[in-house]
Amino acid sequence: MRLSCADEMLLLNGCPGVIGLAAVLSGERPEVDRVRARVVERWAGLERMSQVLRRPGGRRGGARWVVPGPFDPVAQVAVARSGLDELWARSVDRPLADGLPPWRLFLVPDAAHGGDFALALVAQHALLDGRSLATLMRSLMDDPARAGEPVRPVPLPRSGLRAAGRELRAMTAPGQALPTRVPGETYASVAVTELAAHTVRSARRQPADGRGATLNELLVGAVAGALRARYGPVREWRQREVPVYTAVPCDLRGRANPGELGNTLTVVRAPLPVDVDDPLARLRACQAALAGVPERAAVHATVLFPAAEAARRTGPWVTRLLTGRGRHSCFAATATTAMKWPGGASTFQGRRLVRTVGLPPLQYPGTVSFALAQAGDAFTLTTVGNAGPDDAGRLADAVVTEFETWARTATPSVL
Numbered sequence: 033m034r035l036s037c038a039d040e041m042l043l044l045n046g047c048p049g050v051i052g053l054a055a056v057l058s059g060e061r062p063e064v065d066r067v068r069a070r071v072v073e074r075w076a077g078l079e080r081m082s083q084v085l086r087r088p089g090g091r092r093g094g095a096r097w098v099v100p101g102p103f104d105p106v107a108q109v110a111v112a113r114s115g116l117d118e119l120w121a122r123s124v125d126r127p128l129a130d131g132l133p134p135w136r137l138f139l140v141p142d143a144a145h146g147g148d149f150a151l152a153l154v155a156q157h158a159l160l161d162g163r164s165l166a167t168l169m170r171s172l173m174d175d176p177a178r179a180g181e182p183v184r185p186v187p188l189p190r191s192g193l194r195a196a197g198r199e200l201r202a203m204t205a206p207g208q209a210l211p212t213r214v215p216g217e218t219y220a221s222v223a224v225t226e227l228a229a230h231t232v233r234s235a236r237r238q239p240a241d242g243r244g245a246t247l248n249e250l251l252v253g254a255v256a257g258a259l260r261a262r263y264g265p266v267r268e269w270r271q272r273e274v275p276v277y278t279a280v281p282c283d284l285r286g287r288a289n290p291g292e293l294g295n296t297l298t299v300v301r302a303p304l305p306v307d308v309d310d311p312l313a314r315l316r317a318c319q320a321a322l323a324g325v326p327e328r329a330a331v332h333a334t335v336l337f338p339a340a341e342a343a344r345r346t347g348p349w350v351t352r353l354l355t356g357r358g359r360h361s362c363f364a365a366t367a368t369t370a371m372k373w374p375g376g377a378s379t380f381q382g383r384r385l386v387r388t389v390g391l392p393p394l395q396y397p398g399t400v401s402f403a404l405a406q407a408g409d410a411f412t413l414t415t416v417g418n419a420g421p422d423d424a425g426r427l428a429d430a431v432v433t434e435f436e437t438w439a440r441t442a443t444p445s446v447l
Contacts, residue, residue, distance in 0.1 A: 042157045049127060049393055053389070054143070056388070064139050068106065070381070071137060080159065082133055083099055085159075110136065111138070112140040112141065116144060116152060116224070146386045149383075161297045163283050166371060168293070170373070170375055173379060174380060207362045210399065211269050220394055222417075226413075229410070234439035239316055253314050255427075260306045261433070276366075278364055280299065284298060298337070299364075302322060369392060370406075386410060390404075390414050399419065400418070400424065
């Protein structure tokens with residue numbers, strides 16, 4: 033099967049491309065054979081989970097998805113040799129080996145983060161996007177029928193060609209990478225941080241004179257504040273007067289395909305108000321910038337993607353051309369994803385779900401990715417840095433500080 037445009041761009045973008053999602057559970061750890069049995073029951077019939085990338089002659093061009101043999105749970109499901117944090121740190125910069133479907137499910141004995149063990153799904157982004165990981169993990173639970181969640185239809189852009197032109201200009205405007213101590217010298221780092229539920233709930237009531245904030249808006253606003261705290265105002269970075277952008281993934285699934293596996297997504301680029309002094313003013317600026325994201329994503333889905341699919345039939349050079357702009361850290365210095373566990377409370381073979389922990393991909397040098405996962409009242413931030421030493425941990429702490437600042441100044445809720 034031919035790769036989709038999104039699959040191929042993720043394959044050719046020059047990054048390790050490993051993403052993950054873990055379900056942290058409480059209770060006695062099950063035997064790995066019982067986990068494999070559940071995986072066979074729920075995933076063996078999904079063609080996407082048996083596909084292997086076939087590159088003719090070892091070249092990247094002309095790659096296809098093939099199903100070389102029967103589903104093999106023994107090869108795909110294993111017991112992790114380390115804790116969850118160590119598994120994430122070890123996985124993020126190591127693409128999965130060829131020859132097997134590019135995903136692995138690990139039974140993690142030492143989950144930490146309030147649980148007794150975890151199920152951790154790691155995959156190549158070219159095979160699965162973040163929504164696919166959530167769909168798959170939810171399907172392993174004891175009540176998979178409740179996995180569906182309301183899906184908003186992708187809005188239609190108001191003007192096709194005009195909107196496409198505006199979006200192309202927005203996606204190709206110059207930006208800059210994060211400053212590093214030694215230009216060109218970067219380090220991979222991963223940090224997993226828990227956020228207190230009462231802090232997030234209070235922060236969501238900001239701004240006090242508005243409608244409140246979504247989790248995604250809070251994350252983007254907190255990242256803008258964290259960059260300012262860590263690196264100073266953008267005007268003091270190496271490239272003055274050039275903005276810094278974040279990449280915001282947008283799910284393009286609709287009511288007709290809510291559980292579709294693969295890469296049914298796009299990325300919209302939004303400016304970060306790092307130079308704004310006041311935390312609440314930064315949040316308002318982020319809300320304004322994100323307000324247009326759904327319509328911009330619709331332009332990708334209805335105009336840009338169909339045009340790209342038609343153009344790339346002329347040859348693999350088209351995909352390389354389309355991917356080239358995004359292969360630089362100046363495209364987006366950060367990536368920000370907020371995700372909620374679908375379907376409410378869950379159990380796996382009677383063990384209660386405690387929290388979920390995402391693993392965003394390691395991007396280009398001079399970038400940091402953030403994933404904020406919610407499962408009930410548990411909020412977990414995973415930060416993946418490819419910048420200075422331990423920038424992931426430092427920026428994660430700064431993000432938490434932004435949430436705490438909003439929470440302290442929020443209007444108390446009326447019971």
